Amino acid sequence: MSPRLFLFDVDGTLVTARGAGRLAFARALESTFGTAGALERYDFRGKTDPRIVWDLMREAGVPDARIAERIEACFTAYVQELAALIGDGHRVQVMPGVADLIPALAARAHAIVGLLTGNIEAGARAKLGPTGLLPLFRVGAFGSDDADRTRLPAIAARRAEAAVGRVFRGRDVVIIGDTPRDIGCARAFGATAIAVATGRHGTGELLACAPDCVFPDLGETQRVTQRQHLHGDADLDPSRPGREGRGHDEW
Secondary structure: OOOEEEEEOOEOOOEEOOOHHHHHHHHHHHHHHOOOOOHHHOOOOOOOHHHHHHHHHHHOOOOHHHHHHHHHHHHHHHHHHHHHHHOOOOOOEEOOOHHHHHHHHHOOOOEEEEEEOOOOHHHHHHHHHHHOOHHHOOEEEOOOOOOOHHHHHHHHHHHHHHHHOOOOOHHHEEEEEOOHHHHHHHHHHOOEEEEEOOOOOOHHHHHOOOOOEEEOOOOOHHHHHOOOOOOOHHHOOOOOOOEEOOOOOOO
């Protein structure tokens, strides 16, 4: 079997930090720019961290030059605030099945497990550190690499190529996430899109974006890790856990 690259989103897919990220952002933006903007009504889902800063600060009237000048200082403050809020890690909750799924995939000879997340790298590490799973992710692409999420799969694929000496094209990549933006990101690269309804998007909402599979969560570890043959539209019933959708890839 040819190697496959499995790229997991972080927030809502692997873990939840139960509001620590939003609060850390609020404090960092306030200390760096003097305002958090309309953060309370801003939709973070699927956004990269740089996109969040630019969106909020532009809406608040902060000049672009000022944002560009201070964004790195903002992220330094953000990581410090996030680390303080996470503390001993009790605030970080691992999503169902993740603690079994990631080691199971990482143990496969043909699988390379990585991250594809809108978090800046330091933020992703802070959130995953308490789980003990971080060493199992061999590669990653982060919001700190590019503010445009659709460009991240190519970055992760290049890093995987550097790690194992093999080119990874779209058909070799599986992207797993909990938002429509994760699905769109996979589609932009030609990758298999696996949606999981553990975030704030329900199964029906995710199905409307036409992923290859939808799982209510990653708790069905044996089913998730076995080879999945994806069938046609006749099997699109959202009430069925682990619905197989379009195409004929397997993972």
